[in-house]
Amino acid sequence: MSEVRVLVVEDEALAAEAHASYVDRVPGFAVAGIARSARDAARALDAARDAGTPVDLVLLDMNLPDGHGLGLLAGLRGAGHLCDVIAVTAARDTQVVRQAVGQGVVLYLLKPFTFATFRAKLEQYAAYRAELAAAPAEVVQDEVDRLLGSLRPTATVPLPKGMSPETMRAVTAALRDADGELSASEVADAVGSSRVTARRYLEHLADQGLAARGLRYGASGGRPEVGYSWR
Amino acid sequence: MSEVRVLVVEDEALAAEAHASYVDRVPGFAVAGIARSARDAARALDAARDAGTPVDLVLLDMNLPDGHGLGLLAGLRGAGHLCDVIAVTAARDTQVVRQAVGQGVVLYLLKPFTFATFRAKLEQYAAYRAELAAAPAEVVQDEVDRLLGSLRPTATVPLPKGMSPETMRAVTAALRDADGELSASEVADAVGSSRVTARRYLEHLADQGLAARGLRYGASGGRPEVGYSWR
DNA sequence: CACGGTTGTGTTCGTTGTGTTCGCGCTCGC
DNA sequence: GCGAGCGCGAACACAACGAACACAACCGTG
Numbered sequence: 001m002s003e004v005r006v007l008v009v010e011d012e013a014l015a016a017e018a019h020a021s022y023v024d025r026v027p028g029f030a031v032a033g034i035a036r037s038a039r040d041a042a043r044a045l046d047a048a049r050d051a052g053t054p055v056d057l058v059l060l061d062m063n064l065p066d067g068h069g070l071g072l073l074a075g076l077r078g079a080g081h082l083c084d085v086i087a088v089t090a091a092r093d094t095q096v097v098r099q100a101v102g103q104g105v106v107l108y109l110l111k112p113f114t115f116a117t118f119r120a121k122l123e124q125y126a127a128y129r130a131e132l133a134a135a136p137a138e139v140v141q142d143e144v145d146r147l148l149g150s151l152r153p154t155a156t157v158p159l160p161k162g163m164s165p166e167t168m169r170a171v172t173a174a175l176r177d178a179d180g181e182l183s184a185s186e187v188a189d190a191v192g193s194s195r196v197t198a199r200r201y202l203e204h205l206a207d208q209g210l211a212a213r214g215l216r217y218g219a220s221g222g223r224p225e226v227g228y229s230w231r
Numbered sequence: 232m233s234e235v236r237v238l239v240v241e242d243e244a245l246a247a248e249a250h251a252s253y254v255d256r257v258p259g260f261a262v263a264g265i266a267r268s269a270r271d272a273a274r275a276l277d278a279a280r281d282a283g284t285p286v287d288l289v290l291l292d293m294n295l296p297d298g299h300g301l302g303l304l305a306g307l308r309g310a311g312h313l314c315d316v317i318a319v320t321a322a323r324d325t326q327v328v329r330q331a332v333g334q335g336v337v338l339y340l341l342k343p344f345t346f347a348t349f350r351a352k353l354e355q356y357a358a359y360r361a362e363l364a365a366a367p368a369e370v371v372q373d374e375v376d377r378l379l380g381s382l383r384p385t386a387t388v389p390l391p392k393g394m395s396p397e398t399m400r401a402v403t404a405a406l407r408d409a410d411g412e413l414s415a416s417e418v419a420d421a422v423g424s425s426r427v428t429a430r431r432y433l434e435h436l437a438d439q440g441l442a443a444r445g446l447r448y449g450a451s452g453g454r455p456e457v458g459y460s461w462r
Numbered sequence: 463c464a465c466g467g468t469t470g471t472g473t474t475c476g477t478t479g480t481g482t483t484c485g486c487g488c489t490c491g492c
Numbered sequence: 493g494c495g496a497g498c499g500c501g502a503a504c505a506c507a508a509c510g511a512a513c514a515c516a517a518c519c520g521t522g
Binding site: 097099101107108109132140141144147151152226 | 325333376401
């Protein structure tokens with residue numbers, strides 16, 4: 001799939017520039033434009049659509065000079081725009097979050113944020129699009145659930161009890177350095193820990209959506225291996 | 232918190248009744264009305280809002296007599312209705328799912344479904360509302376993530392013992408991607424497992440009504456093959 | 463119409479790797 | 493030092509698959 005075209009909607013010039021440059025730094029994403037107001041944004045969306053290069057994703061600030069972001073959101077929904085929306089705003093009000101979710105914001109990013117956080121959100125959205133692209137034309141419930149699951153953020157738990165940051169780093173490193181899938185035993189071997197420990201971390205990564213589980217049959221009869229791969 | 236008022240939007244009378252009775256059976260949820268068309272739904276939403284008892288949740292079918300559910304969705308977004316929406320529909324088209332998500336559908340339930348599945352989805356939504364109610368007026372990023380994360384669909388009904396979800400997915404995928412019927416051996420080949428394993432899963436799918444058994448005679452003398460096909 | 467041949471089904475049982483429990487060592491606060 | 497708690501791994505129960513085998517259905521032949 002081609003790059004994701006992103007429209008940045010943000011009234012403050014400095015922040016707008018910052019967001020745009022952040023977008024450019026994330027592979028697979030490209031800035032389609034910057035809008036300084038709700039009116040600008042609506043125009044930009046219409047123009048992009050008419051030009052045949054519709055905006056895929058909107059980074060939407062809530063506090064705009066000519067109306068609330070929620071209003072813009074409702075407007076573009078009514079106009080039938082197809083883009084997804086990530087709220088990027090300083091609005092910490094629970095009610096705003098609730099309404100944004102109700103209006104179909106796929107992710108909600110609170111200002112201020114680090115580039116790492118920003119990147120994480122974009123990458124999560126990218127993962128969602130990848131799943132979507134990989135899904136067959138006709139889906140079943142399970143696949144819908146996985147699709148939505150890939151979109152919802154996984155609360156970044158500091159580290160669940162029973163896990164050490166050192167081991168976690170070692171495991172992720174081992175997993176990333178491998179080209180294909182790795183079984184729990186192989187990771188254990190690479191890291192130097194026991195299979196049990198390696199599995200604990202791998203399973204955690206998989207639950208967080210950072211690793212993918214696969215299955216390897218028929219290596220030598222018996223129960224199949226589960227293979228973990230980084231993504 | 233009071234009960235969640237639910238509007239059922241469904242054109243087929245039988246299904247509408249069924250959904251409504253399902254809603255009533257889940258604690259914490261109450262039917263606010265049944266609408267048989269997009270027009271009805273819009274009216275019901277307006278009426279409920281004007282009466283001071285706005286609808287909290289809409290169970291939305293996509294195939295309506297007077298327009299697509301997606302259109303209704305865009306309309307009520309434009310009208311600024313605050314309700315959340317769970318798609319309850321037979322529309323298995325990936326594009327529809329994608330658009331529904333873009334329009335802010337919080338969950339997507341494919342017909343037909345069991346009461347257990349239905350209940351699971353409603354309860355998940357209830358969990359989301361509970362998180363929302365428990366959240367402070369002002370949130371931080373982590374809390375927003377948790378909030379959205381509670382909308383992340385949970386695993387569906389557990390498989391019978393002796394089966395792994397990964398293999399199940401592989402088998403269903405292989406079966407669906409084939410145009411015609413597939414024998415157990417062919418599925419085994421496609422998946423990479425043994426015929427025995429493939430058969431286990433195919434037989435389970437057939438028992439669940441998700442696959443159809445057929446017979447293929449005279450390929451080359453001998454016993455006829457059973458062919459499984461997706462539906 | 464019995465009978466053997468041929469091809470694929472259905473099941474049993476052993477193999478292999480998973481997932482979990484429980485206790486041990488290590489580090490840290492006191 | 494000396495409990496407290498945390499992270500780890502040996503051991504174990506069992507889950508999931510595949511080789512092998514006995515049987516089933518169809519077909520051609522005498």
